[in-house]
Amino acid sequence: MAVGARSGHGEPEERPQRPHPPAAAMTDDSTDRPDPAADSAGADGAGEGTGAGEGTGAGEDTGQDGHGPKKPRSFWKELPLLIGIALVLALLIKTFLVQAFSIPSDSMMNTLQRGDRVLVDKLTPWFGSEPERGEVVVFHDPGGWLEGEPTPQPNILQKALSFIGLMPSAEEKDLIKRVIAVGGDTVSCKEGGKVVVNGKELDETYLYPGSVPCDPAFGPVKVPKGRIWVMGDNRQNSLDSRFHMELAGGGTVSNDEVVGRAVVIAWPVTRWSTLPVPATFDQPGLNQALAAAPGAMGVAGGLPLVLWRRKKRAARHTAE
Structure with missing residues (x-):
């Protein structure tokens, strides 16, 4: 019965009031007695909240050692x-894609100037691609081409950076020239005339101003299979194939010695440009192998038919 209810005689019944528990100990302002169910639920909740596998998320914010989140590495x-x-x-x-090379001489002016940095494609040779006429290529010294030439002496840091490709190559045995003829071609040049490849004159507009196509004259030279004939664009300042005809290979360079094709001038930025194949190397009839290919294929395709007809005709005469 609540405090203040009347008794059966209509007079209020006064009962001694029990002292209320201190305010800090009260859990419900609707009663002055603790609720067993609430106590039980609280106990259960406390047990669930402190379980090893569950919790309120505080354990997720701490590291495995319980001392806070794991810090990332600096x-x-x-x-x-x-x-x-x-x-x-x-x-x-x-090693496999591109490599930078520094131009050490004036033999390829004005296409390339001393100090230019060029990027050389080293990927396509891995897939069997061979040098083609008109390309500017970097190749190792075939033997004796650089004899007597001063060689650079890079320091240890330059060698290391060159080895990993962060600096132009410090290899002192590399040369850069333009491919004029490839295996199977015949190349020649008369005094005061133009370079002739497979009977076709080359219109070499890329030569250094004032440079003549050939001085001295040479040829005709039959380029062996798997080799190339190379010349510099600054003909009067280039020790190229013309000056090494007494060496093994007759002045030609093996395709195996070719590092790759120079495709772009990367430095300085004011000199940035690509290195395309000049149009003169695309003139009709220059590639004898391709010109002869259709006829050879026609002969090869028609030969079985001719033999079959001859055999059939001979069988007919035998039967008669």
């Missing part, structure tokens, strides 16, 4: 790993 600790990855990628690119 930038300075990650830097050596990033540098290592970058060096490996640079080495792979230099």
